[in-house]
Amino acid sequence: MPHLQxxxxxxxxxxxxIAVTSRDEVSKRAKILLKLDDGKKYLAIVxxxxxxxxxxxxxxxxxxSSTISSETWDSAIAKANEVLGVNVGRPKKCKSTEASKIVEISECNKNQKFSRSKHHYHMQVAEEATLRGLPKLSPRSIGRILEAQLQ
Incomplete structure (x- = not known):
């Protein structure tokens, strides 16, 4: 019996x-659909x-069940993004330009104030960032931003 396309x-x-260029979980989802389209059985895909x-x-x-028709490359990518969840998750509170300003504030604070702990230091940076009109972020979020900038 022939399989359905x-x-x-x-x-x-x-x-x-998408299977080649996306992160692991999205790539797996694309591979699942491609293998189903090739007519592979569930156990083989497993x-x-x-x-x-x-x-x-x-x-x-x-x-x-997706209602997006994909007759062009852009619409096919849009359908894949919607179904596979390429851009899922909570939107970032802090843009890259704001992150660079937080790093600047961090460098200034290193020279100016002595901190008792990393958390206290991140708290100082968060307060200073808020005073400068940046989004209000938790000390842990500040720590994550600074860790990401170091890598």
Whole structure:
């Protein structure tokens, strides 16, 4: 019995692109859909991709229930982004320009004030950032921003 085509040619190209270029979890989701389109059985996909059958069924259902028609590359990418969750998660409170200002504040504070602990130091930076009109961030968020800048 022949299998049903899940993807059109443009969607297939878009998912192949996403499977190669995206982070691990999104890449796995794209690979699941590509393997389903190739006619692979759930058990084969479980072994190849390392996911559960329930996960395979979930992503197949999400893809087939999407209302976005993908007749162009941009619409296929948009559908993949929506279904696979490429841009999911809570939006960042702090933009990269604001992060660089926080690093500047941090450098100034290192020279000016002595801190009892890292947390206290991050608290000082957070207060100074708020005074300068940047978004109100927790000391832990300040710490994460500074750690990311060091890497």
């Amino acid at each position: 899940l993807l059109n040619s443009i969607e297939k190209q878009a998912l192949e692109h 072994e190849e991709v390392g996911v559960t059958e329930k996960s395979i069924a979930k992503w197949k259902k999400r893809w087939t």
